[in-house]
Amino acid sequence: MTRDTVCRIAAFSGYTGDKFSALKEQAEGSRAPILFGDYLAEMNIAWQALAIKADPTSGYEAIFLQHLRTAAKTIAKNKQKVLTNAGALNPKGLAEAVAALLKEEGVSLKVAYVQGDNILSRLPELAAAGETFHHLESDDRHLRDWKLKDRILSANAYVGARGVRAALEAGADVVITGRVTDASPVIAAAAWWHGWGWDEYDKLAGGLLAGHCIECGAYVTGGNSSGFLAYKDEYYDIVMGIAEIEASGEFVITKQPPRPGQWNGVVNDVTVRSQILYEIQGNVYLNPDVQALLDTMSVRNEGVDRVRVAGVRGIAPPETTKIAICAMAGYQAEAVVYACGLDVEEKFDTLKLQITHSLGGADAIKARFTTFDMTQYGVAAKDAETEAASTAMLRIFAQAEDLDAFGPARSLKTMINPEGLGHFPGFHFPLTFGNMTPVPYIEYWPGRVRQAHLPLTVGFVGSSDTLTVPAVGSDKTLPVQKSDDYEPARALVASEWGSTTRGPIGLIVHARSGDKGGNANVGFFVRHEDEYPWLQALLSKPELIRLMGKEYVGNRIERVELPGLKAVHFVIHDYLGKGVSSTWRLDSLAKGVAEYLRSKYVDLPDRFLVRGKIW
Template sequence: MPIIGYANGHTDGEQKALRIAAVSGGVFDRFRAMQDLAKDPSINVLFGDWISEISMTFRGNERASRASDAEQTAFELSFVAALKPAIKDIAKNKQRVAVNAGSCDPEALARIVQQLVKDHGTDLKVSWVTGDDVTKQFKNMLKSGEKFASLPSDTPIDQWGQDPICAQAYLGGAGIAEALRHGADIVICGRVSDAAPVIGAAMWFHNWGGEDFTQLAYALVAGHLLECSSYVTGGYFTGFKKELLYANNCTNLGFPIGEIEADGEFVITKEENAGGIVSIQTVTSQLLYEIQGPLYYNSDVTARFDGIKLVQEGPNRVRVSGVVGLPPPPTTKIGVTARGGWQAEVHFFLTGLDIKEKVELVKRQTLESMGDYRKEFQTLTFNVTGSVPANPRNQASATVDLRIFAQSRNPDLMSAGTHKGVAPDTPSFGKWCIENCLQGYPGGTPAMDLRQSIGKPFFEYWVALFPQDKIDHQVHTFDGQTILIPPPTNTKVYPRWQQSYDTASPLPLDTWGETVRAPLGHIVHGRSGDKSSDCNLGLFVRHADEWDWLRSLLSVGKLRELLEEEDKGKKIDRFEIPALYAVHFLLRDHLDRGANSSSTYDILGKNVCEYVRCKLVDIPKLFYGRGTI
């Protein structure tokens, strides 16, 4: 084999795989990962995801508020806490780091990290990437009449009714690759796509070009699998009982590692000295998480998912192949933030009989107390969580939670104004909810911690498309250079709606003989999640002979039947991944405005899957007899 020179400086007689480890799937992830994985000299790159749609809105507001509040920070300071104990090992093992913790101010975080590595006696070089803040370009285009139609609902932004304060574009990995090529050890980014650090690291390591679409698509899929850290090593896995809980393997799930080869194919594995599992089922679960259809779009490349194949190469090693790479679209996603107002909630506990009537009593009394003020609430809901079984065995099982949830633009109405306290006679949401206790329902019991009745700010979030050629994507190097990252020139315009279909030739459901009436989730794995107000739902089976049954059963119509009262009547897209025995649905605009402003408990759409899996269906005895998940 010829000698190959790599962009990262090593020369070897064999093509080596990039070993890249995920050290954070979100701002609340376990901090130990970076410190522990930095000790492994076989790992080339550490990367982490520190921001979400929720944190983007908070940091965007902080950035927009900076003129009036010099103390506002618009980045994720928790990254610094995770980095500190790892710095010396990162330097010793010559590892690279790429993260999005810069959020809405990557330069400010980079300056802090530059001083931090210096204080630890290392010469690690810190660069940062900008261009994701497209607020000025967005507002100019808005004034020129650009519609910025919502991706979930397809409605134009002028119907939103909100005043945007910032807009962030999802950048790709090309800037990260360029920073690494110019000698950066640590690259601080703002809003890049979740997979961008993996794409950028692989471009740098294997010296791929911007039109190596097959290789880039593999890196995109690898990044998608790795970016939620332990989601792919057993977190959120519907097979957790046997594989993790009963196996006493659930308390320290290992963080995942990707081994990306020069042709793009890769293996997902994990830390050796930690718990969790990497199996075809855990990888399939994460593969199906938060996708939109058979095509996965990124600023650098488009990956086709419906031909993907997984092979269990060994314990905790799954090889991924069958990825098809296509040109990227000329657009990328943007998230637009607006200040929504204030939200608050009050909880009551209702026990035993007549739950429906008790809820109605609370609702009528509360609305009467509010009088005309109820018109000042944008959102006002009375939701019951739980139900009372027949002849309950204890009081807890006979108790449900009534949640009164409100949103308003009036801070005083929500007791969220500038005044320190609330006078007893001041009209307020919390007071109206509580003042009826003594004329209330039998057993009336409010939750006594009323801090949630004091309004807290919430944000509205709008997701649309933005032209890549209007983004000022730049790398700022540790030695003072500024490098412009041009937009891709080889792009493809894709239809706004992806391919959606039911199975062309479903088999009669009596094909498999006698059935058992049981929850779908007894033999079907799944995963669901959110992208703005869209909710995706992927369901899959374990065995090849179960695939025809699953694809024949799960039509769009059947899903609506299983959703019952949760069916919003909106568009549902469907496609299949035959090699994974998977059916995927995209429930468009299913979630109440998304995580930032939702009035429901399931703000992230993660429980949609668990709701559907608990619904009763007729399962062939042949399959059920193999044992449940």
């Protein structure tokens, strides 16, 4: 095939069940020869671990089949490649289902699947070879000490791009993987397209960041952006991002042009910087194929809906890669109760007292449940115009190792109103009780495994041919490069910035947050170069702790500055407890952390405020 000088890759999914029309839209309008869909997260790997236990033929993201059906004929006509990790715990099963669907549609495409990430059956063998699967957060915490080690349901290593590239080199049109890292299919496509060597680390690092930019679909085209107010009256029909990756590793993020009469998102330096800051570890972004160093990167607008990212450097990949080990932890349920009008906090305090008393007191609750949380969400407005505005909710969330903890009814329904009609004035709750019935939940162990132990295979539906992809040799890796962690070089001197006005930091500062295992990350960035020294000096670790308020419970915090993004980035350790799949937090993915912190008050320089609030 004759190839353009850039490798153009269009995203069509940022998570399972994402925008239904995206694959069809990108197949028809992106002009991209490669279509990429990210379907996996810690959360749905855990769900699939439960699903495959009940049905060994399941374990993949079946919604992909519905997406593909809408676009199969167009993909075949345009000779586009489709890359996705929707195979989850059963990539072969999904590949076979894809081949059957294509046959129904009268389409002939070569379907490949990559295996080797699923190492559940290999755990004893790998342990005998010296693997301790020690925790990502500590070299002293080993899997053998995990209390759930005998309840493991799945174990998947986060593998890299080599299997996908091998499939493309063998002529595959559709490549289904399991738990590759989110950006790995993009790295694979760019490396295949441009013929990169596995030791061309700066180029691979550029491919990694390009993949990171588009892996969340519409996040790079305006979704989840703190600049959403500029588009709030037409915030719909958002198309997903496109990466144009050059042979040098530099890339441009763009999107399809607007359709007549419709707004379909935006690509600018704010949306791109936001996505780069989403779910990173710090100034080092780890991947099985390369460790990307972000200190020298730059992001600049290059035209309407075109943003260039350059200056990403890379070093050899890490010796180890992440492994997600999921185990059956028990059962969980939740309920909400509403109060409105006057004395809302006192009303909820009364209910908490009743619930605690009915369960035998705080010590009895602690013995019965592994988690039992009662948290108020929202504040009732004073002199409100509507009952809705004067209403807040109490969320009751419980986890236990066995169903008996939830009583004979095995439900929270009776627990949340133990006194029957002896409740506070205005007590009410939804008349749907589904979430009150306990369901199984997963806890996961984020460990590490040596890449040298992870060879991959590539199979093809309808063929006995199998490709073996060698593991990354230990002579080709380096120890994990730790992100830097430091305080500002200069303390904040208030007088240096002239007069100030007290107000929410988010009036002039963007932010983006997300989950990294049990941790939360949050990156703050400003619009103008002269605002950056102020942000650097303001956002020390003690200031972040002050902004966190009561959310800070002694968490370890890491801080780094990213000048090319005009950003200060933090990792807040253990914010989500043991991770997304088992956290008690309503904001289970830590997406709201940034917006909570943007609402907190600081002294804002008037010289920046006169430029107007973020819009």
